[in-house]
Amino acid sequence: MTTEEGGSLDFIREIVERDIREGKHEGRVHTRFPPEPNGYLHIGHAKAICTDFGIAREYGGLCNLRFDDTNPVKEDVEYVESIKQDIRWLGYDWEDRLYFASDYFEQMYRYAEELIRKGVAYVCDLSPEEVRRYRGTLTEPGKDSPWRNRPMEENLDLFRRMRAGEFPDGSRTLRARIDMASPNINMRDPAIYRILRRSHHRTGDSWCIYPMYDYAHCLEDSIEGITHSFCSIEFEDHRPLYDWFLDRLGIFHPQQIEFARLNLTYTVMSKRKLGMLVEEGVVSGWDDPRMPTLSGLRRRGVKPEAIRDFVNRIGLAKRDSNVDMALLDYCIRDDLNRRCTRIMGVLDPLKVTIENYPEDGTEELEFINNPEDENAGTRMVPFSREIFIEREDFQEEPHRKFKRLAPGREVRLRYAYLIRCVDVEKDSDGRITGLVCTYDPGTRGGNAPDGRKVGATIHWVSAPHAVVADVRMYDRLFKVENPLAEEDLLSTINPDSFRIIEGCMLEPASAGAGNGYTVQFERKGYFCKDPDSTEARPVWNLTASLRDTWKRILDRE
RNA sequence: UGGCGGGUCGUCCAACGGUAGGACAACGGACUCUGGAUCCGUUUAUUGGGGUUCGAAUCCCUGCCCGCCAGCCA
Numbered sequence: 001m002t003t004e005e006g007g008s009l010d011f012i013r014e015i016v017e018r019d020i021r022e023g024k025h026e027g028r029v030h031t032r033f034p035p036e037p038n039g040y041l042h043i044g045h046a047k048a049i050c051t052d053f054g055i056a057r058e059y060g061g062l063c064n065l066r067f068d069d070t071n072p073v074k075e076d077v078e079y080v081e082s083i084k085q086d087i088r089w090l091g092y093d094w095e096d097r098l099y100f101a102s103d104y105f106e107q108m109y110r111y112a113e114e115l116i117r118k119g120v121a122y123v124c125d126l127s128p129e130e131v132r133r134y135r136g137t138l139t140e141p142g143k144d145s146p147w148r149n150r151p152m153e154e155n156l157d158l159f160r161r162m163r164a165g166e167f168p169d170g171s172r173t174l175r176a177r178i179d180m181a182s183p184n185i186n187m188r189d190p191a192i193y194r195i196l197r198r199s200h201h202r203t204g205d206s207w208c209i210y211p212m213y214d215y216a217h218c219l220e221d222s223i224e225g226i227t228h229s230f231c232s233i234e235f236e237d238h239r240p241l242y243d244w245f246l247d248r249l250g251i252f253h254p255q256q257i258e259f260a261r262l263n264l265t266y267t268v269m270s271k272r273k274l275g276m277l278v279e280e281g282v283v284s285g286w287d288d289p290r291m292p293t294l295s296g297l298r299r300r301g302v303k304p305e306a307i308r309d310f311v312n313r314i315g316l317a318k319r320d321s322n323v324d325m326a327l328l329d330y331c332i333r334d335d336l337n338r339r340c341t342r343i344m345g346v347l348d349p350l351k352v353t354i355e356n357y358p359e360d361g362t363e364e365l366e367f368i369n370n371p372e373d374e375n376a377g378t379r380m381v382p383f384s385r386e387i388f389i390e391r392e393d394f395q396e397e398p399h400r401k402f403k404r405l406a407p408g409r410e411v412r413l414r415y416a417y418l419i420r421c422v423d424v425e426k427d428s429d430g431r432i433t434g435l436v437c438t439y440d441p442g443t444r445g446g447n448a449p450d451g452r453k454v455g456a457t458i459h460w461v462s463a464p465h466a467v468v469a470d471v472r473m474y475d476r477l478f479k480v481e482n483p484l485a486e487e488d489l490l491s492t493i494n495p496d497s498f499r500i501i502e503g504c505m506l507e508p509a510s511a512g513a514g515n516g517y518t519v520q521f522e523r524k525g526y527f528c529k530d531p532d533s534t535e536a537r538p539v540w541n542l543t544a545s546l547r548d549t550w551k552r553i554l555d556r557e
Numbered sequence: 558u559g560g561c562g563g564g565u566c567g568u569c570c571a572a573c574g575g576u577a578g579g580a581c582a583a584c585g586g587a588c589u590c591u592g593g594a595u596c597c598g599u600u601u602a603u604u605g606g607g608g609u610u611c612g613a614a615u616c617c618c619u620g621c622c623c624g625c626c627a628g629c630c631a
Binding site for chain 2: 008010014034036038068070071073074127128131132135136137138139140141142169170172173175182183184185186188191193194195196210212213214216217233234235236237238239240258260265313314315316317318319320321322323324326327329330331333334337338342368371372401403404412413414415445446447454455456457458459520522523524525546547548549550551552553
């Protein structure tokens with residue numbers, strides 16, 4: 001899919017390889033990831049991060065982390081640290097190349113004066129409302145600002161006085177002098193600087209004018225010697241402007257290359273919409289395990305390897321897409337399957353008394369920690385006369401395809417014994433309260449000496465040794481594939497996306513897990529110990545359930 | 558109906574004038590001390606119409622459809 005030999009390259013890597021081959025920029029590859037510190041990173045950003053940092057790594061280049069902090073109204077330090085943490089967690093390193101657009105404010109200002117001296121920028125006194133009217137529409141050309149032909153010296157003087165704080169906010173702008181009739185609206189004399197008295201998270205009150213994105217971004221790239229500047233499709237229209245500034249100034253000229261951003265089914269990806277879910281209390285926070293944020297995925301128990309694998313699999317192209325959430329789920333399971341220790345966890349406990357087992361008897365049985373990883377070793381798990389099994393692993397009147405426990409039927413307790421159900425205990429309402437079984441002492445470890453087969457192997461936990469825990473079950477946040485297509489986003493929320501199961505019974509080995517540790521509860525799924533855990537009450541989050549063939553059988557009928 | 562970009566299996570990505578392929582999903586089977594995992598197999602696609610060519614997903618023309626753009630946001 002990408003760089004493996006035999007696989008095809010995406011269009012961006014094709015460009016990069018061609019540039020290296022042709023010796024452009026002396027064969028140098030230098031990219032950057034330029035987040036605005038105004039929110040938390042999500043899996044869409046992971047695609048950009050893996051592209052920016054990943055391509056630099058693949059081609060022996062460098063990738064800078066640069067915060068694009070040109071608008072103090074929206075930005076805050078609070079986000080800087082979380083963004084850095086998420087990028088590191090994903091597995092990338094900017095070494096000593098941490099930059100801020102605000103580091104270049106002075107340089108940007110000098111370049112602006114240069115544009116004025118070259119006669120290609122002017123101070124405009126139009127109000128925001130007037131600017132809008134002068135701009136024209138998609139189908140009609142704009143009109144020249146009456147201030148467009150101001151003498152150069154006057155522009156320079158006015159711009160210096162803008163910086164000096166002589167004019168109120170919004171009263172003037174510095175504009176590029178391009179073409180008010182351009183069919184590309186971005187080229188209709190776009191603003192370069194606005195007057196804005198707002199304290200900046202890094203420069204404080206030293207500036208009352210701030211550069212606009214289109215002007216600032218190409219300069220940031222140029223100053224840092226970026227060779228390939230990747231961004232999303234909506235900036236395609238801005239590329240002529242990116243090139244225009246650099247050409248007027250005659251400075252180092254990186255190449256902007258646009259690719260399609262990630263969309264995922266059953267979720268939304270915009271900071272604004274995700275923020276709304278947080279504010280409305282639909283989710284518990286930016287790191288709610290249902291959120292597509294990196295912090296949410298991390299809390300859910302997803303590992304960075306799974307995300308990187310996912311990004312490699314979705315490819316890189318320019319067309320709009322809506323990637324199936326099932327692919328992400330697959331990557332998560334595939335990764336966890338290889339790495340996770342298996343433990344026993346009974347989510348919906350049903351007590352089983354093994355009547356022919358010694359009253360106070362206890363023994364330890366050997367369990368394989370991870371069948372997918374020989375090096376993971378084994379551990380000892382306690383067994384006793386009273387155990388819990390999953391309530392759904394017993395059917396009093398078994399469905400014709402049901403292979404597990406039923407009256408008179410024998411099943412295997414994983415790595416333990418074959419047991420047979422001899423009696424069903426019920427309360428006055430007829431609800432099953434427990435089972436009575438017998439075990440075959442000769443089947444210790446799980447195999448019958450006579451070679452007889454059983455229909456199923458089920459998981460279990462010794463009752464006196466069980467650790468009681470809360471398990472939080474998560475499902476997709478939205479009921480529909482494309483929530484954005486719906487008129488009311490909140491009405492498409494999946495009401496079953498979160499369910500808490502109290503009183504789950506886990507095997508004692510689970511007690512040793514630290515927060516953030518992910519295990520497989522055999523036959524159920526992958527679960528991650530949540531930081532909300534206390535000594536008395538551990539909390540586990542469902543990361544991903546195991547494929548459930550039984551459920552499919554039922555669904556089909 | 559201005560400009561820019563894009564339309565290939567259900568989904569995502571390949572094929573760069575020469576047999577439309579992979580992954581996920583779905584379906585069927587094998588195997589199994591997880592109804593997990595694994596393995597095998599099956600189904601399904603070039604936006605319509607014209608051209609150029611021995612040969613077109615690919616080049617040309619022309620429709621159709623989708624996305625983005627009218628912040629002193631990024």
